[in-house]
Amino acid sequence: MSDLYGRHKAVLPDWLALYYEDPLEITHGEGRYVWDANGKQYLDFFGGILTTMTAHALPEITKAVSEQAGRIIHSSTLYLNRPMVELAERIAQLSGIPDARVFFTTSGTEANDTALLLATSYRRSNQILAMRNSYHGRSFSTVGITGNKGWSPTSLSPLQTLYVHGGVRTRGPYADLSDDEFIAACVADLEDLLGHVRPPAALIAEPIQGVGGFTSPPDGLYAAFREVLAARGILWIADEVQTGWGRTGEHFWGWQAHAENGPPDIVTFAKGIGNGMSIGGVVARAEIMNCLDSNSISTFGGTQITMAAGLANLTYLLEHDLQGNARRVGGLLIERLRGVAAQLPGVREVRGRGLMIGVELVKPGTDTADPETAAAVLEAAREEGLLLGKGGGHNTSALRIAPPLSLTVAEAEEGAAILERALRSCVQ
Template sequence: MTHVPHEPATLHARHQAVLPSWLSLYYERPLELTHGEGRHVWDAEGNRYLDFFGGILTTMTAHALPEVTKAVSEQAGRILHTSTLYLSRPMVELAERIAALSGIPDARVFFTTSGTEANDTALLLATTHRRSNQILAMRNSYHGRSFSTVGITGNQSWSPTSLSPLQTLYVHGGVRSRGPYAELSDRDFIAACVADLEDMLQQTAGGVAALIAEPVQGVGGFTAPPDGLYAAFREVLARHGILWISDEVQTGWGRTGDHFWGWQAHADNGPPDLLTFAKGIGNGMSVGGVVARAEVMNSLTANSISTFGGSPVTMAAGLANLNHLLEHDLQGNARRVGGLLIERMRAVTAGLGLVREVRGRGLMIGLELVRPGTDEPSPEAASLVLEAARERGLLIGKGGQGGASLRIAPPMSLTVAEAEEGAGLLAEALRTAQGTLAGT
């Protein structure tokens, strides 16, 4: 790719002068993305990229999807904002669709502007309903950047303070291939994690409010437990009256291919008590929310509103996006093309000492990188691959402890040809990074 000096260098300096130092940017020369179409984006220098990260799993269907841009434009031409103090037809219509799709009986939906705010709201509901501030969370988890959600985040790279309004207890199970139970069979792994949960609950004073868990840990590097773990947990939780919050901010809407929601891989005893969502439903518009049983949702006794949650424009975008997703069976596409892509990635990484594991399901694929010849996670390797992929016209993400895992999550309309192209580009980037680490 040809790079020409352009405004982004100046824009980067301006960014550093007025924005927080912890607002991190990818790449040694950060990108300014100016427009997109389908599964591709362009930067300010005119370079075209195949987008395998979708703005952190948020461009769910496609860039510049005509149905969504039309819905936004038409709604903006009528009225931009009303607030939840007034009836909103788009909000009611989207809530009806999501309630029906959630699997939660007698469901109520509250809209927010982000996944962080959705999880924050779920924690408020659960702790109020249970009259307890004790929360069970998974090790290696991530649930947002607010004060309450960093307090339940089990990934130290994303939790800047130990202060919290909650008492958090961390449970085993979110990472299958590392930790004290990694060598066990799936059945024994689940049994060990359940025994750990039972033991922890015997040590707690008072009633725990809820377990919050991502069916696939997003920021954690697309790690997941064996199917059925959370169903086994649910049996224990139910005996104690503890609520289950499924954080579907990254796993929702069919991205995992096999299921519409991540919790459905653990569905032996029904849906969660609360479900949180965000990211992909708005296809870039700020939409998040909580679905909960009416008994739980209505447990707040004080007044509440949402100034921007459920805005007419974002609800119109969400409706159009959801309709497109369902009408074009993008869940089925994620299963088919994602299955092809993960097998292709396993094939091209075979023999590369840099890659410890290729994991995931649907269009959520993670590659854990290590220092060749060791089992030591290598954030340096991940950064090298990120740069090498960008040079070849491919955008991917990072995650995992210390940022040593690559995250692949393209728009769910990805074609077979684009999957093959991206796998080839990523293979080249991995080989380049391994050569760099080896000093060749």
């Protein structure tokens, strides 16, 4: 056990998860690569949990942060803040929400907390609809709506949560139906549920479930849900903490795969917009955002230094069409991995879109999750210089692949080759 690991265990909580039997200290990075304390190089296919969105040590961002730090780092929201206004203007325009207002937080958890506060206050209801297998954060309120028991340590909550079918296409009672039949069954289930309860405040849903193992419904499910919800005045909150900013390749926001009836009422975001700086936020129609009847502030949300990073990062992403790169390179990577999976009975599914890819592992010939093999693949990939994530509602048996959106074709092939060897060495 390293000295740093021993010190970690002595002062930090036991429930603070670490990857690997011999935990890794990352000391620096550049582009799509990082290095550990021993000088070993790794291709980063997880980006600090989908957070290093453009690249490590991107000069445009480090320059913006350095210059802003030389002026002022922080003043709180009690004072006018030019970088915050500028980033809010850009996000409001990109959100697709009419008459949008933006509130900045420090994390996705806090963003979802804020969305829940807005929805329950606006609707005067403490009931929330959430998806099975979902994850929305680690705070008391977001744990209370999370539909993944591995990340929800308590059932106590200030909210009454009702869980809806649909977030996982290939498991559950509707898995064998066609896409159209699947959507129809999920909508019928939602309508039946709403017939038994007082009208909830909102449905919160990830377009692609992140911690749940990059699972998703057929395109159009949330549009169909929206019709049912809107008829009853129930809000739709799209949790875009992991799916936003072009990661899915086909769309800038994940909700746009379900866009027949327009944008959500509320969108939450975080992770990639800061490229590692602590930025989260909420976008909502003015009437919803302004429904609170008491004062509020954010001490650390929207600080000048994080907003400078967000502006530089968003500019780089748009000017270099990283969404298009995610679509092209991610499409190649998914097909490459599906070719490998077809030869391995222990790989149940390769799914996802863009540079948000899940590889679900099971015991061969069954649908039984195989978290031990997933952990072994993670270790084997690390040995060869590739960092992956893992997740899933079935005992973390899905590998998660989410590199920076600037990933090149050559780097995608390098990572795929390492992962193929790791899978072949560990999976039956």
